[in-house]
Amino acid sequence: MDIMFPLNLNGREENTSSLQDDEKRMSLGEVDFFSDKKRHIAVVKMEDSNGEATQRELDLNTGLQLVTANTGSDQSMVEDGISPDHHVEDKLAMNELAQLQFELQRMNSENQKIRGMLTQVNNNYNALQIQFVALVQQEKLAIAERKSEEKKQENVESMVPRQFMDLGPAAVNEMDELPNSLSEEITLSGSPHTNMMELSRNKRIGREESPESDGLAPNKVPKLNPSKPLDQTPEATMRKARVSVRARSEAPMISDGCQWRKYGQKMAKGNPCPRAYYRCTMAVGCPVRKQVQRCAEDREILITSYEGTHNHPLPPAAMAMASATSAAANTLLSGSTTSTDGLMNTTFPARTILPFTSNMATISASAPFPTVTLDLTQPTNPLQFQRTSPVQFQVPLPVLPTTSMPQVFGSKFSGLQMSQDIQSALPSQAEHHQSFTDTLSAATAAITADPNFTAALAAAITSIIGGSHPNINDNTTNNTSNVKASTSNKTKSSIH
DNA sequence: CGTCTTTGACCGGCGC
DNA sequence: GCGCCGGTCAAAGACG
Numbered sequence: 210m211d212i213m214f215p216l217n218l219n220g221r222e223e224n225t226s227s228l229q230d231d232e233k234r235m236s237l238g239e240v241d242f243f244s245d246k247k248r249h250i251a252v253v254k255m256e257d258s259n260g261e262a263t264q265r266e267l268d269l270n271t272g273l274q275l276v277t278a279n280t281g282s283d284q285s286m287v288e289d290g291i292s293p294d295h296h297v298e299d300k301l302a303m304n305e306l307a308q309l310q311f312e313l314q315r316m317n318s319e320n321q322k323i324r325g326m327l328t329q330v331n332n333n334y335n336a337l338q339i340q341f342v343a344l345v346q347q348e349k350l351a352i353a354e355r356k357s358e359e360k361k362q363e364n365v366e367s368m369v370p371r372q373f374m375d376l377g378p379a380a381v382n383e384m385d386e387l388p389n390s391l392s393e394e395i396t397l398s399g400s401p402h403t404n405m406m407e408l409s410r411n412k413r414i415g416r417e418e419s420p421e422s423d424g425l426a427p428n429k430v431p432k433l434n435p436s437k438p439l440d441q442t443p444e445a446t447m448r449k450a451r452v453s454v455r456a457r458s459e460a461p462m463i464s465d466g467c468q469w470r471k472y473g474q475k476m477a478k479g480n481p482c483p484r485a486y487y488r489c490t491m492a493v494g495c496p497v498r499k500q501v502q503r504c505a506e507d508r509e510i511l512i513t514s515y516e517g518t519h520n521h522p523l524p525p526a527a528m529a530m531a532s533a534t535s536a537a538a539n540t541l542l543s544g545s546t547t548s549t550d551g552l553m554n555t556t557f558p559a560r561t562i563l564p565f566t567s568n569m570a571t572i573s574a575s576a577p578f579p580t581v582t583l584d585l586t587q588p589t590n591p592l593q594f595q596r597t598s599p600v601q602f603q604v605p606l607p608v609l610p611t612t613s614m615p616q617v618f619g620s621k622f623s624g625l626q627m628s629q630d631i632q633s634a635l636p637s638q639a640e641h642h643q644s645f646t647d648t649l650s651a652a653t654a655a656i657t658a659d660p661n662f663t664a665a666l667a668a669a670i671t672s673i674i675g676g677s678h679p680n681i682n683d684n685t686t687n688n689t690s691n692v693k694a695s696t697s698n699k700t701k702s703s704i705h
Numbered sequence: 706c707g708t709c710t711t712t713g714a715c716c717g718g719c720g721c
Numbered sequence: 722g723c724g725c726c727g728g729t730c731a732a733a734g735a736c737g
Contacts, residue, residue: 473729
């Protein structure tokens with residue numbers, strides 16, 4: 210997949226200035242240690258999404274003339290110690306030395322700048338790839354939706370709307386009230402890599418819930434109350450949906466626009482790389498957590514999992530990241546509407562209808578809660594299919610029209626605490642085609658704003674059918690100031 | 706001095 | 722009941 214991304218490495222500018230410097234030095238009769246113009250061409254080794262290393266020659270001045278061994282110029286400085294005019298020579302040498310040191314410093318700083326730029330470019334690339342995947346899939350979904358509609362009409366007699374996994378009648382009934390009653394992993398990936406969530410058989414309950422976040426994150430999983438009747442499917446209600454992003458990154462963490470504070474690190478079983486735990490510190494009591502871990506099989510792959518609901522507006526960068534789940538949302542949404550045979554089926558007819566999405570979506574029976582994984586390390590090749598793991602199954606992927614998305618995120622997501630950014634980005638039914646990208650971002654941001662979107666989407670189906678209009682709540686809890694996370698920590702109730 | 710990271714302790718669920 | 726494991730807490734240290 211070739212994605213043109215706005216690389217702004219300022220390479221040309223740097224190169225130009227460097228050339229000018231070279232000319233200056235030449236005119237001053239200085240020893241030119243950096244005259245080799247060829248070295249201004251940096252060979253940037255990049256790995257594309259399918260893991261193949263490609264080398265691209267970028268005509269940019271990295272300033273990384275790393276050959277520090279004695280060059281001819283160096284020798285000229287060192288070896289001509291015997292000179293009739295020692296003072297002049299010494300002076301020249303000192304000047305050159307100072308010049309060298311200056312150059313060295315300049316290059317060091319440039320080096321760091323370039324590194325930062327590369328990291329940023331990498332992140333931008335990832336974000337764009339996310340959006341691209343989302344856009345492409347949206348189109349595919351729109352096309353396939355008609356076919357699935359036809360199919361639905363054919364089977365309408367025998368179809369009984371069910372949720373993603375057959376949790377029993379009680380669980381199905383709970384879907385309206387308990388949006389966490391799902392227990393599978395949806396993987397938007399053809400990657401064979403092991404998902405981080407599969408490594409972490411998460412059995413936690415929401416004991417970290419802070420008092421102020423209780424009201425802000427109604428989607429948070431309720432704590433397991435011992436007195437709670439068993440017929441409320443405790444294991445299902447304990448589960449949280451997550452959004453997981455796999456991306457190749459040298460950086461220890463993908464910059465997603467939010468501010469995070471590390472609060473823990475653990476060695477996870479089956480992975481030599483530690484798993485880091487972060488919480489969002491963009492607003493007081495923001496319950497959103499994320500886990501960052503490198504893939505055990507490919508350490509260049511960074512797996513970032515998000516969990517929880519932001520109680521503050523998302524910055525643009527975070528919106529881009531939020532787009533990661535739009536495709537998954539569609540997948541889940543559609544799966545909830547037409548899946549009739551239960552998700553444990555290994556194959557579904559819809560897959561033949563929608564090969565693209567099918568290739569990207571899998572269900573893991575091993576995951577204790579729904580996890581949407583966007584794999585940016587694999588090509589989004591519709592013809593390529595890989596199973597993610599032996600325990601994962603294909604998902605049916607009938608779809609809803611993309612036009613339904615704005616409604617989806619406005620009608621039944623009262624608990625989403627949608628930010629004003631999102632709200633403003635949500636178009637009306639009449640103008641939702643105006644800015645498809647904005648809509649998509651907003652919609653997906655809403656999804657990631659509520660990782661329990663699986664059920665929320667399921668609930669949204671009802672609203673779509675009912676044709677209700679978005680009811681967007683104003684977010685009065687916005688607080689984008691940097692807050693001390695420990696404050697929110699202290700407010701956490703120590704519920705046991 | 707305030708903020709953030711590190712890291713061992715602790716908690717709770719689950720499997721045996 | 723016990724041990725394992727994932728996740729979180731919180732004290733101590735690092736850092737600017």
